[in-house]
Amino acid sequence: MSTTVTQLLPLPAREVPLHGLYLGHDVRRLAAEQGRPFVYANFVASLDGRIAVPGPTGSGQIVPKQIANPRDWRLFQELAAQADVVISSGRYLRDYASGHAQEILRAHDDPQFADLAAWRAERGLPPQPDIAVISASLDFPIPQALLAGGRRVIILTTEQADRQRMRDLAASAGQVIPVGQASVAGDRLVEALAGLGYGAIYSGAGPKVLHLLLAAGVLDRLYLTLASRLLGGDPFSTIVEGPLLTPAADMRLHTACFDSAGLDGLGQLFLSYDSAEQGSSR
Ligand SMILES: NC(=O)c1ccc[n+]([C@@H]2O[C@H](COP(=O)([O-])OP(=O)(O)OC[C@H]3O[C@@H](n4cnc5c(N)ncnc54)[C@H](OP(=O)(O)O)[C@@H]3O)[C@@H](O)[C@H]2O)c1
Numbered sequence: 001m002s003t004t005v006t007q008l009l010p011l012p013a014r015e016v017p018l019h020g021l022y023l024g025h026d027v028r029r030l031a032a033e034q035g036r037p038f039v040y041a042n043f044v045a046s047l048d049g050r051i052a053v054p055g056p057t058g059s060g061q062i063v064p065k066q067i068a069n070p071r072d073w074r075l076f077q078e079l080a081a082q083a084d085v086v087i088s089s090g091r092y093l094r095d096y097a098s099g100h101a102q103e104i105l106r107a108h109d110d111p112q113f114a115d116l117a118a119w120r121a122e123r124g125l126p127p128q129p130d131i132a133v134i135s136a137s138l139d140f141p142i143p144q145a146l147l148a149g150g151r152r153v154i155i156l157t158t159e160q161a162d163r164q165r166m167r168d169l170a171a172s173a174g175q176v177i178p179v180g181q182a183s184v185a186g187d188r189l190v191e192a193l194a195g196l197g198y199g200a201i202y203s204g205a206g207p208k209v210l211h212l213l214l215a216a217g218v219l220d221r222l223y224l225t226l227a228s229r230l231l232g233g234d235p236f237s238t239i240v241e242g243p244l245l246t247p248a249a250d251m252r253l254h255t256a257c258f259d260s261a262g263l264d265g266l267g268q269l270f271l272s273y274d275s276a277e278q279g280s281s282r
Contacts, residue, residue, distance in 0.1 A: 001261055002018075002260070002261035003017055003018055003019065004016060004017055004018060005017075005018050005021065005257040005258065005259040005260075005261075005270065006257060006258045006259075006260065007255070007256075007257050008256040008257060008258055009253060009254075009255055009256040010255065016257070018071060018074060018075075018259070019074065019115075020078070021075060021078070021257065021270070022075045022078040022079050022082075022223070022272075023078045023081070023082065023116075023119065025082075025255075025272070026082070027040055027079075027082050027200050027202075027221070028082055028084075028123075028199060028200045030220070031199035031200050032199065036194060037190055037193060037194050037198060037199055037200070037201045038199065038200055038201065038220050038221070039190060039201045039203065039213060039218050039219050039220050039221075040079065040200075040201070040202055040203070040219070040220055040221040040222070040223065041202070041203035041204075041205075041209075041210055041213065041219060041221075041222055041223065042075075042076055042079050042202070042203075042204065042222075042223040042224075042225075043210075043222075043223070043224055043225070043239045044063065044067055044068065044069075044072045044076075044224075044225040044227060045067070045224060045225070045226055045227065045238070045239060046064060046066070046067050046227055046229050046230055046231045047226065047227070047228060047229060047230045048230045048231060048232065049238045049239070050064055050067075050231045050233070050236040050237070050238065051063065051064075051206070051207065051236075051237050051238060051239055052064070052206065052236065052237035053231065053233055053235075053236050053237075054235065055100075060091075060095070060100075061235075061236075061237055064231055066227075066229055066231060067227035067229060067231070067263070069227070069262055069263050069268070071259055071261070071262045071268070072225045072227075072262065072268065072270075074112075074113075075223070075225070075270060076204075077105065077106060077107065077113050077116055078116065079202055079223060080104050080105040080129065080202055080204065081105060081107055081113075081116040081119055081120055082200050082202070083105075083129040083200050083201065083202035084125075084129055084130065084197075084198040084199055084200045084201065085129050085130040085131065085132050085154070085193060085196075085198045085200075085201055085202070086104050086105070086129045086130070086131055086132070086202050086203075086204050087132045087134060087189075087201065087202065087203040087204065087205050087209060088104065088131055088132070088133055088134070088204055088205050089133065089134050089135065089205045089206065089208075089209055090133060090134070090135030090136070090137055090138070090139060090140050091206070092133070092204075092205065093133055093135075093140035093141070093142070093143070093146075094139070094140045096143055096146070097140060097141045097143055103128075104129075104131075104204050105128055105129060107119075107120065107127070108127050108128065126149065126150065126151065127149055128149060128151045129151075129202070130151055130152040130153070130154065130198070131146060131151065131152070131153045131154070132154045132155075132156055132189075132193060132201075133153060133154070133155045133156065134156050134157075134184050134189070134205065134209055134212075135155060135156075135157055135161075136157060136158050136160070136161060136182075136183065136184070137161075138155070138157055138161050138162060138165040138166065138169060138176075142169065142172050142173040147173070147174075152174055152175070153173045153174055153175075154174065154175045154176075154177065154192075154193075154196065155169055155173060155175065155176040155177070156177055156178075156179050156184055156189050156192065157176060157177070157178055157179070157184065158178055158179075158180045158181060158182055158183060158184060159178045159180070159181050159182075160181065160182055161176075161178065166178075175196075177192050179191075179192050183212070184212055185212065185216060186212045186213045186214075186215060186216025186217075186218045186219075187216040187217075187218055189212070189213075189216075189218075190216075190218045203219075206237060206241075207237050207238060207239055207240050207241035207242075208241055208242060210222075210239060210240045211240050211241055211242030211243075211245075212242070214240060214245055214249040215242070215243075215245060217249075217275070217277050219249070219275055220274065220275055221254065221272060221273065221274050221275065222239075222251060222272070222273045222275075223270075223271070223272050224239070224271045224272070224273065225268055225269070225270055225271070226268060226269040226271060227262070227263055227266075227268045228263065228266045228267045228268055228269075229263065229266065249275070249277070250275070250276035250277060251273035251274065251275060251276060252273060252274050252275075252276050253271065253272075253273055254272045254273055254274045255270075255271070255272045256269060256270070256271050256272075257269070257270040257271075258270075
């Protein structure tokens, strides 16, 4: 199996190692340089834009098995390893509690990511990034396993959330912060996380959370893996879901790599885009 990918942008095109590809983006340095949090999100999508399809039981959606693959997962892990805090959703905690979701960063329990555990340790980072859970319903338990090793779970919700549920979760999880009236507002979310001292903020959540980040203009970078497969099918989720973004969220291509060995030789594109709005020149 090839250990490299072909970097297409920036030019000149050249072979570069897969391992370390996104660690080299050093988002922690970018956060420090801009003096405010660096917010980044990641998706793997089919050519027809599907990021989630119904699971085997027909209820709920999962990342399509036809596009999930170990080389993309490696890069997902490299992005998670750099985070101070990972954004997830109420849906993730419901799945976690029912045994249908895994830890986001697997550096501690999967030997193939042991280098990422070392990478965090060398920088004095805790084994796991903290977790920021976005939820309006607050309808989930906090699994004790998530709090292991002193990890903080911060719940970001709305002013309209059930007060008693907020108190209960605060007692069991730590912090519950309203950051929006009827819906979590991206700017208030990032402000709250910045206030807690977080610099590298990684969204591992889905299309509604990406929408709230884009609508508020707080997303710095989008990582997108485009798997060379079309899936069709209905229903499905795509990378962003919600009302028309006005204005549209303009992005500039930052890096592009072709992974010819990915998906058993079918190939996939590893793309990263910077928000044009944030005026980045990285
Ligand atoms: N292919 C990929 O790379 C990829 C990446 C990420 C996710 N996915 C898939 O996409 C699907 C959806 O993922 P997801 O549920 O994590 O993401 P999501 O659709 O972004 O978020 C859903 C949950 O987040 C909360 N939420 C979202 N926007 C909110 C707002 N404005 N205010 C308050 N709460 C809000 C809600 O929680 P409550 O219901 O608790 O209120 C909602 O149920 C899953 O099947 C997942 O596997 C795929």
